[in-house]
């Protein structure tokens with residue numbers, strides 16, 4: 001994959017690494033993400049923490065057999081204890097702790113039902129925040145309906161999907177090419193598409209408002225038929241694969257079961273769209289200077305915005 005894309009496979013931003021409900025207090029799990037081996041655990045203080053996986057002592061993977069103690073984790077091999085900042089708190093059989101005993105701790109945030117890590121090539125602190133979504137956990141909205149894919153595709157191709165207005169007609173069978181407007185505010189990009197939707201009651205004006213918060217987190221607000229929100233995350237696993245999760249929630253207007261019905265229909269449509277997009281993503285080539293034409297919309301604007309998150313030297317190794 002690296003040779004297909006002239007920039008790093010791991011952009012800067014917040015990336016989903018876990019679902020909140022799948023990480024109970026005391027849980028410890030290995031993560032393979034962003035080209036690295038990491039460990040995630042939830043301390044007794046309920047905070048999710050992410051560290052580099054391999055214990056600096058003799059290299060055990062903390063995600064396989066590590067145990068939570070308070071807000072720290074104990075290595076399964078020789079019982080060294082590490083806190084959430086990656087500091088060694090205790091070696092039970094030694095009076096001294098080597099001064100280099102330090103694990104990389106990853107900045108995390110837990111929002112909207114997900115745990116995210118902040119990745120920056122130069123390890124600089126987060127330069128933007130993710131939003132708190134009012135719909136998440138609200139009684140007026142259905143619980144998330146989630147779908148996952150492990151796709152042999154680059155994060156950029158999946159992200160570009162929303163601004164590629166023409167493909168909605170030729171890949172997904174939309175009746176018309178939507179009108180798309182893009183607005184940029186630092187790390188946040190808003191894309192508003194308006195289109196006519198065919199319904200049993202005739203045509204209605206439909207809208208898709210997509211907001212990207214860096215390359216790893218996106219919300220999509222649907223209006224027109226039934227208000228719905230899709231929360232999308234893309235996390236590069238390694239140079240070849242990406243981990244994609246789409247979650248739908250639907251506003252409860254005519255009762256919970258009607259809303260669930262709308263949600264199920266949206267998920268079916270989403271699955272159909274993914275099956276249409278994936279063969280294109282898996283086999284396409286990245287052109288740094290694509291041959292764009294008048295009707296292509298905002299692809300150029302989108303790529304320009306993404307540059308702020310990307311390291312253009314794919315061979316520069318991270319420390």
Ligand code: FES
Nearest residue numbers: 055057058075078
């Ligand atoms: S490898 Fe972790 S304590 Fe020895």
Ligand SMILES: [Fe+2]
Nearest residue numbers: 161167273277
């Ligand atoms: Fe698509």
